[in-house]
Amino acid sequence: MLSSFPLSAAANPSDLRELLRTTFGFPAFRANQEEVCVAAVAGRDLLLVMPTGAGKSLCYQLPALARGGTALVISPLIALMEDQASKLIALGLKVARIHSGMDRAASRQACADYLNGDLQFFFIAPERLRVPGFAEMLAKRSLSLIAIDEAHCISQWGHDFRPDYRMLGERLPELRRGNGEGQAAPVLALTATATPTVQADIVAQLGMPAPAKFIHGFRRDNLAIEVVEVPVPMRAAVICKFLKDASRRPAIVYAQSRKQAELLAEELSHVVRASAYHAGLDSAIRESVQRSFQQSEIDVVVATIAFGMGIDKADIRTVIHAGLPATVEGYYQEIGRAGRDGQASRTILMHSYADRRTHDFLLGRDYPPVADLDRVYRLLREEPRELDELRYESKLSDEAFEKAIEKLHIHGGARVDFNGNATVGGPGWKKTYGVQADYRREQLELVVRYVEGHGCRMSALVRHFGDVEDAAQPCGVCDACDPAGAVLCLFRRATPVERTQAQDVIESLRTATYKTIKQLMSDLSWAERVGRDDFEKLLAAMQRAGLLASEEAVFEKDGRVIPYRKISLTGAGLETRATTAIALLLSDGIAEEFAPASSSGSRKRKTGSNAGTSSGKTSGGGTAAPVELSGVSVALAAKLKEWRTSEAKRLRVPPFIVCHDRALNAVAAARPVNLRQLLDVDGIGPAKAEKFGEAILEICRSNP
The missing domain is CATH 3.40.50.300 (P-loop containing nucleotide triphosphate hydrolases)
Incomplete structure (x- = not known):
């Protein structure tokens, strides 16, 4: 004892x-x-x-x-x-x-x-x-x-x-x-x-x-954060040029998908010692990459979010996000792997409109319309009904039905037993599902608002976690606090016209406690002509110069919480007069030394036309096509579903918690023989592979 x-x-x-x-x-x-x-x-x-x-x-x-x-x-x-x-x-x-x-x-x-x-x-x-x-x-x-x-x-x-x-x-x-x-x-x-x-x-x-x-402890004053708009096709070249400098290594580059991680690692390997890391790799390879990075045998790991939980490497100098993160919390955790030795380190977040489109697609896939759920809910009865029967009557695609019944089960609208039979649940599912879906959308909006923000990057993160008092202190080293010290972000001096426009903004705010951006643009006759993007850049420059303050706020309309920003004058802004020489630095894309030689993209303001995305196993706005099975594959799919029923009984959960029909059909069609091939199957993610991978592979090997 x-x-x-x-x-x-x-x-x-x-x-x-x-x-x-x-x-x-x-x-x-x-x-x-x-x-x-x-x-x-x-x-x-x-x-x-x-x-x-x-x-x-x-x-x-x-x-x-x-x-x-x-x-x-x-x-x-x-x-x-x-x-x-x-x-x-x-x-x-x-x-x-x-x-x-x-x-x-x-x-x-x-x-x-x-x-x-x-x-x-x-x-x-x-x-x-x-x-x-x-x-x-x-x-x-x-x-x-x-x-x-x-x-x-x-x-x-x-x-x-x-x-x-x-x-x-x-x-x-x-x-x-x-x-x-x-x-x-x-x-x-x-x-x-x-x-x-x-x-x-x-x-x-x-x-x-x-x-x-x-x-406690969210402030990291040794991290210089830069947030920069970079079109997707340019990112690999920019990252390679940035990490050529040995002082910026060791480094972690976070990619949006396994494929992007491998392609980026391949390009980087021509410049530095680099390897890819993601959940689709064999566990021995993952362990080897992690060990090599820990022992400084490689300089850069290009990874999905699967990398980093066990990393205790103090001297990481750079963390780069090659795309928009899904949540502010995840982003903070990932940049926190830089500079644990207390030495100055840099983090780069690359984004463009294409990232937002990809996230919107994934969100729509994971949180389908309430109408889809309601269509299935109306078919449920007190007596058990088979899922296959419900799927047919709902007239939804396999993917849409599976997601709808899963969400109904989670939110109490359906009760699904381990034999794959469903009965009707309580009526309160709409409220909790709606709240959860709205929250997920808000998570993405918070990321977008963070990258579009004009104030201190570290203070915004500290405030996000609830430490309002500490958030009042700017870090002094991010691209907003110290634009001259930014490495990747390019800034230029304001033109005489822009300095005049800045003075107009000051005069518009002088008689108000605050105004929204929409109100400011309405007040200023030239603002609509300039356009929202360039007007935001002017406000950001004024905030960097200490003339403006920006505060996040929300209001409710028709039951929805809508965020907006309050723009107000600081003490320095109030003291600024028409005769004052206003010195402003406006963001101007990426520094020329990092831009690809054949591209003028560093000067482009709009990047939405760069449609290249890395969205994983599915892309665009559609859904995965139904899997066509041959006679042999039909038999294998049946074996896999028998195993799933047994596993569901053992775990006392509905069958789809173990694996969806669509995923098992895809496994039967692909007939994987190792973990990497299994993880390439649409619908099989790291969590499924970790829990059930060996069992699924054994069935595939035993039924050639």
């Missing part, structure tokens, strides 16, 4: 510092860690929102040791779980984990060690709580604490919403109580990506009535 560190002593900061030194080998806490650990050791429920690399893991690991006994760690990412477990084992601590990548014998041994009181840390995936009897087994022992990693996944607003996380609120009372011995286990919710809305939802879903909240 494990001994406990005396609670009364452990709550003493000096004793915690001693435990930090003797167990973890750290001479002192990092910023904000100590107060979190003290609260956890004292038994407080808490919510910790702290950026990647700031030391969140220690904030549950050290209190767990201080409180004694076994800490339960619930984590949705196998790679992250393995990384944390291996580091704790290396410290000589007693650790076990259970996830889908382990065999049954190892899982049984982990449970036995837990019940015997031999573990200090027990890592599980949230799906494990669905296994009959597992939660009851956990409740047979008292836990020292319960840590919920990546806690944003529990929220319906989280960008990585996981239905299995939703049951935690129901399970926690039983797990916290244990066998009734001693103090109830505190719950520690930890995440790097929770906005104030998500923070509130995490607290509500976990049933924490008065948790201690620690929202």
Whole structure:
């Protein structure tokens, strides 16, 4: 049995510092860690929102040791779980984990060690709580604490919403109580990506009535952020030229798709040591790339968002996004991998109208019209109906039907059993689905507003995460704060006409608390002639010069929340008169040294005509075509669906949670023989491949 560190002593900061030194080998806490650990050791429920690399893991690991006994760690990412477990084992601590990548014998041994009181840390995936009897087994022992990693996944607003996380609120009372011995286990919710809305939802879903909240450390003053409009066809050449300079490496380039990652890596490899990394690669290749990057054997990794969770490389000098990110939270987490050694580093975000079109297409695919869902909902009855029958009667395409029934199931409009039969659910699904779909659209709008913003880039990110007080301080090094210091972004001095126009803007605002951009353009006779884009560039230049302030705001109309910006004069703007010489720098595309020699694109203002996109397995505005199966493939599809039914029964979930018909038909047609080929199949993503890939491939190999 494990001994406990005396609670009364452990709550003493000096004793915690001693435990930090003797167990973890750290001479002192990092910023904000100590107060979190003290609260956890004292038994407080808490919510910790702290950026990647700031030391969140220690904030549950050290209190767990201080409180004694076994800490339960619930984590949705196998790679992250393995990384944390291996580091704790290396410290000589007693650790076990259970996830889908382990065999049954190892899982049984982990449970036995837990019940015997031999573990200090027990890592599980949230799906494990669905296994009959597992939660009851956990409740047979008292836990020292319960840590919920990546806690944003529990929220319906989280960008990585996981239905299995939703049951935690129901399970926690039983797990916290244990066998009734001693103090109830505190719950520690930890995440790097929770906005104030998500923070509130995490607290509500976990049933924490008065948790201690620690929202810390989002400012990274050593990161110089640049946001620049670059047409899709130009990006590879620009990135190659930018990263030729050895001082800008090591670097991570985030691509929009696996194909784009491989093409970019191929081009870069002619200039620097570069490799691609994405979930479609064999695990041995991924591990080799990650290890080579960690050991500085390669200089640049071109990756999808699958890369970076386990990376602890302090000297990354540049992070480039070769396209518009899906969320501000994800973007922040990715740029946060640069400059962890505290040295000056640079991040570049490339965007164009083509990126927005691609995201709009993906959003429309993932959140179909309410009319599609309603058409299926009206066919449901109290008595079970087969999904194939409903699909036929709905007259929707296979893809549209599968997405509609999945969303109805998630939002309670349909109940689907593991045999593939559906019954009618409650009528409230329209409201929750509509709210969720609107939130997803708002996520994209926030990214667009960020790239189109005129103020300090770092302050905008800090404000996004709810730290309003810290957001008031500009970083001084981004393209908005220091345009002269920008490397990729090109700026030019304002013309005499533009300086006169700036003076007109000042006079228009002088008598108002603020105006919207629409109001300003209406007031100024020349504004419509100039056009919205160039007018925005003038306002951005005035904001960089300290003459204007911009504040994000919203208003409601017809039940919709509509964002807008309040433009007002600063003190310097109020003091500016007609005789004042206004010095303005206007953005002017990309610096000539990085523009492709045969292109004048660096000077183009409109990039929407550059239609090249990298949208993954489907492109354009259409949907994937139905898969045509041969006689042999029909037989393989039937075998795959038999396996899916068995797996759905085992997991006690609807069949489409395991895999959609469309995806299984595509597998049968492609007949993949390895993981990379499987991941090339439309409808099979990294999560599906990780959970079910080996089983699917075995069926394909056994049925040639």
